[in-house]
Amino acid sequence: MEVVEPVCLPRLPRVVLCGGTHGNELSGVYLIRDLLKEVQQKEMEDDGLMSVLMVLSNPWAIQQCRRYVDTDLNRCFSHATLSGPVSDTAPYEIIWARELNAMLGPKGSPGAVDLVCDLHNTTANMGLCFIAYSDNDWICLHIFKHLQRQMPEMPMRFIHFDVSKKESYSLDSVGKHGFALEIGPQPHGVVRSNIYTAMKVGVQHILDWIRHFNSGAVSEGGYVDVFTMVKNIDYPRDSQTHNITAAIHPHLQDRDFCLLHPEDPLFRTFSGEDLTYKGNEPLYPFFINECSYYEKGIALSLARKKRVMIPPIRARTEEKQASERPCASEED
Amino acid sequence: MEVVEPVCLPRLPRVVLCGGTHGNELSGVYLIRDLLKEVQQKEMEDDGLMSVLMVLSNPWAIQQCRRYVDTDLNRCFSHATLSGPVSDTAPYEIIWARELNAMLGPKGSPGAVDLVCDLHNTTANMGLCFIAYSDNDWICLHIFKHLQRQMPEMPMRFIHFDVSKKESYSLDSVGKHGFALEIGPQPHGVVRSNIYTAMKVGVQHILDWIRHFNSGAVSEGGYVDVFTMVKNIDYPRDSQTHNITAAIHPHLQDRDFCLLHPEDPLFRTFSGEDLTYKGNEPLYPFFINECSYYEKGIALSLARKKRVMIPPIRARTEEKQASERPCASEED
Numbered sequence: 001m002e003v004v005e006p007v008c009l010p011r012l013p014r015v016v017l018c019g020g021t022h023g024n025e026l027s028g029v030y031l032i033r034d035l036l037k038e039v040q041q042k043e044m045e046d047d048g049l050m051s052v053l054m055v056l057s058n059p060w061a062i063q064q065c066r067r068y069v070d071t072d073l074n075r076c077f078s079h080a081t082l083s084g085p086v087s088d089t090a091p092y093e094i095i096w097a098r099e100l101n102a103m104l105g106p107k108g109s110p111g112a113v114d115l116v117c118d119l120h121n122t123t124a125n126m127g128l129c130f131i132a133y134s135d136n137d138w139i140c141l142h143i144f145k146h147l148q149r150q151m152p153e154m155p156m157r158f159i160h161f162d163v164s165k166k167e168s169y170s171l172d173s174v175g176k177h178g179f180a181l182e183i184g185p186q187p188h189g190v191v192r193s194n195i196y197t198a199m200k201v202g203v204q205h206i207l208d209w210i211r212h213f214n215s216g217a218v219s220e221g222g223y224v225d226v227f228t229m230v231k232n233i234d235y236p237r238d239s240q241t242h243n244i245t246a247a248i249h250p251h252l253q254d255r256d257f258c259l260l261h262p263e264d265p266l267f268r269t270f271s272g273e274d275l276t277y278k279g280n281e282p283l284y285p286f287f288i289n290e291c292s293y294y295e296k297g298i299a300l301s302l303a304r305k306k307r308v309m310i311p312p313i314r315a316r317t318e319e320k321q322a323s324e325r326p327c328a329s330e331e332d
Numbered sequence: 333m334e335v336v337e338p339v340c341l342p343r344l345p346r347v348v349l350c351g352g353t354h355g356n357e358l359s360g361v362y363l364i365r366d367l368l369k370e371v372q373q374k375e376m377e378d379d380g381l382m383s384v385l386m387v388l389s390n391p392w393a394i395q396q397c398r399r400y401v402d403t404d405l406n407r408c409f410s411h412a413t414l415s416g417p418v419s420d421t422a423p424y425e426i427i428w429a430r431e432l433n434a435m436l437g438p439k440g441s442p443g444a445v446d447l448v449c450d451l452h453n454t455t456a457n458m459g460l461c462f463i464a465y466s467d468n469d470w471i472c473l474h475i476f477k478h479l480q481r482q483m484p485e486m487p488m489r490f491i492h493f494d495v496s497k498k499e500s501y502s503l504d505s506v507g508k509h510g511f512a513l514e515i516g517p518q519p520h521g522v523v524r525s526n527i528y529t530a531m532k533v534g535v536q537h538i539l540d541w542i543r544h545f546n547s548g549a550v551s552e553g554g555y556v557d558v559f560t561m562v563k564n565i566d567y568p569r570d571s572q573t574h575n576i577t578a579a580i581h582p583h584l585q586d587r588d589f590c591l592l593h594p595e596d597p598l599f600r601t602f603s604g605e606d607l608t609y610k611g612n613e614p615l616y617p618f619f620i621n622e623c624s625y626y627e628k629g630i631a632l633s634l635a636r637k638k639r640v641m642i643p644p645i646r647a648r649t650e651e652k653q654a655s656e657r658p659c660a661s662e663e664d
Contacts (some may be wrong), residue, residue, distance in 0.1 A: 187519030
């Protein structure tokens, strides 16, 4: 029997939890507020293995309970947007993204924090999802696998947006590792206790895993199903007014991650006509009828599923790093 | 066997359907748009029995997909707000409410339209509700009873806000008769096809009944269960920040109109503590976790249920009005 050597990866001493990147996605807003209240009593969490920084990422939008004030903050972290020219009259979020990047990054630099977990909600029936830009970031995939094991009752998927690190645009891309933790369904501007609790439990398991990893323990390898985003589909729209002319078909509504086949019903127009999916291959729909994507021209997204093998990993300890090389290493 | 004479009531020749009084409650917005599109092709609906005017009530809020721009339009139609002093710098909705009142009212005057049906959505699991200021407006109660018969599969309730005509504050109070047609659950800013269809079918049945009534036919009497609003309950809040510190308890969430007993769970705090209902009597909860009521300090409303007997009614025809009095009359 072949024994696979654990891949050695740098420890994750600086972890950041963000909520309220979208000010009306309330699970993260209230979870971060609650954790901050605990911190005031317990001091900053730093047990020698890691420090956790809690951030309410878009305070002005949170105050107004809106997704954003001027523009979507979670699209402002691409290299181009962070480094382009900016004036005093630039959208608030463009300016604020640079502040966050200075605090948590700079993106792509050795000084960037080790991991950013950004908390989100969706009106789509997606359960708990990780959204990441890589399908081979063993840290993110191991954390996901750990959550799957710890919360077997929770529908859980790993979504991969195939975008380069440079072009990646969301807040979590500022960290050396990062992902969005997306939970739904929940209307924006509402807190549902079950969704809040799922996020709270998920975050505790994430921090537990990082502590375990930082301690030097081995995390066993295995498999993760990864949903790689292929394309978006917009609503049918009136050519003159650009208003939508149909809603998600009732047979498709709430069926995120149920395979959509060619000719399956996709939309029902407001006058009652059914429209079907005209693609060539069956794909997995997600973000079905997400509120905030009406303005982005996205009625749903479609993904291809694949199984990714992840190796066992463990943290490279400083002593071992200096003297011996007992395990495979990826990043030297 | 006693035969109950039908109560004679004035016909309802001028009917108004409103959508988008709250700009992010999308079923009404898209239904009115769709009906207006039909009207452009078919001429204004006026078959001699009635005319139907379709109104998108808060165009600026609709454009921004927000509940309102400056203040809640659907709280601007009390006598005091409509007749008080107003400057050019008054909130947009205060000024706009006067325009609507001039067009559809004036409220309380003989020139007011006969019936206003104002279309709304809620994030609460309320099914289809009528919300009215009277528990003895036979027109509204008969329309409700008609809908119950026509849509037996749809959970349906009649909610009574016990407020005087003068103090009534919502757009539907501008008509001689009026009610809000509230359907949920649906996140604001989202259209769900099943909710849209329920509203569309409901509106068709409402118009059918009015046409039937205006034709002079008798509508049989019967009973309607009326939920009279007793009080609102706010979320627990932090005394300093005024932020909420708990969500609706998972056992109560989505259980609108299921009797709430003293000591039943009401909230779960963000740190995990359960809080119970401290009232003295069992009451019916509704608007549980309605998104827009966070800012109004309402986590849920509570109602008492009673059964109201409604008499048979028919329209007073002009000939009969002039010569004979074949049936009981209420309004002379």
